[in-house]
Structure formats: C-alpha cells, structure tokens
Amino acid sequence: MTTVTFHSEGSRIVGFQVEGHSGYAPEGEDIVCAAITSAVRLVECAVNDVLGLEASVKVREKDASITLKLPSHLGQTNESTCQTLLAALMVHFVQLAEEYPDSISVLEV
Template sequence: MTSVRLFLEAGELVGLEAQGHAGFAPRGRDIVCAAVSVLVQTLELGMEDVIREPSLRIQCDPRKALRRVIWKRSDDPRVTALGETIRLALKAVAEAHPKQVCIVEVERDEANS
C-alpha cells in the first residue's frame, strides 16, 4: 500500500510525504503507483521549475520508496492552486483505489515544521 500524508497548515497544503508501493500490479506495471508518483513529481516540478518556490525542500529515500515535498505557507495563489490541485488528484486516486492508497491529513503548526 502507498501511504500519503498531506501536511496542512491552517487548512492549506504545505507538503506531503508518499511512501510504499501500491501493490495493484507488479512493480513496473502498477498504474496506481505510477499515478501517485506522477502527481508527486508534478508537484515537485511545479514548485521548483514553474513557481520557483524558495522554501521548497525535497527528500527522497529509494530504499524506503519515500518522497517528501515540503514548503512554507505562502500568499502566492499559484502555490495554493498547485497544492490544492495535487491534493484533490491524490484523493481521487485513493477513492478509486482504497486498497492501494491511504491518505491521511496532518495539521501542523509552524513550531512542528
């Protein structure tokens, strides 16, 4: 199963962590795992190359099949729009494949960032 933690600050997405393999099909052929991966990579590319979000931090650990994308809360409407789009898309994948993707929303404050 792929576990996705969505980090929220005052209800706004400020990061996510995806870990594990969906197990829908063998590795390399798993469309559910690919969907989650593409969404996380789209978030990374949008934040890094399009918006150029200065607070962006990306962590990857292939041994744990883990990717973490974190940024500071922003007044930039592009950051909010991209984050909310990815959040909704990940939830849609999880709703379509509840045995393969689990999403948990975690409210965090700046002290625990």
C-alpha cells in the same frame, strides 16, 4: 499500500509525504504507482523548476518515500499558486483512493 500525508498549518497546506508501494501490480505494470509518481513529479517540477521556489524535497528510495515542504515565506501570487497545486494533488489522490482503496490512502494532518 501507498500512504499520502498532507501537512497543514491552519488552512495552509505546507507539504506532503508519499510513502510505500501501492502493490496494485508488479513493478513496471502498476498503474496506481505510475499515477502517484507522475502527479508528485508534476507538482515538484511546477513548484521548484517553473516557479523557482526551492521547496525542500527529500527522496528516500530505500523507504520508497518522497517529502516536499514549501518555503515559509512566499509572495501572495506564489502562495496562491502553490495552494492550488497542492489542493489539486490532494483531490487527485483522494479520487485514486476511492477507485483503488487497497492501494492508496490519504491523510491530512
């Protein structure tokens, strides 16, 4: 199962961690894993490549995990954009968890 944990400080989502394999289907055929990976890559590219914010990203292939943490001080526009992206990612993962409850769980801490 994949576990997605969103980290918040007050009402601000500061980052997320995705860990584990969904186990929905064999490697290369797993639509849940593909949906998770694609969404994570989209948000990471939007934050770092498009907005140029240099969020901290740690990938541990051995553990099948990726962690993204936003920088502490963002301008108002970038903060708003990042919060929208992370909130949308959370909604996407919650919807996946409702559809595939044995493959993905979502936590907010």
